[in-house]
Amino acid sequence: MTHILVPPTETPPVEGSTAEAHQERADGGMWEHPAWWVWLIVIGAVLVAAFFAARVSGL
Helix, strand or coil: CCCCCCCCCCCCCCCCCCCCHHHHCCCCHHHHHHHHHHHHHHHHHHHHHHHHHHHHCCC
């Protein structure tokens, strides 16, 4: 039996494959907008720093 040569850029035909196509994960999720998380962390850090600055200035 002669094997047909398949160019490297193409997928060869498959016989008897029992695998099913898997569902793709939805893009993004909570990492869809990472800038939002960065700003949330920055605001939290500023609030903590302001708390310590208020404690120090109160002494």
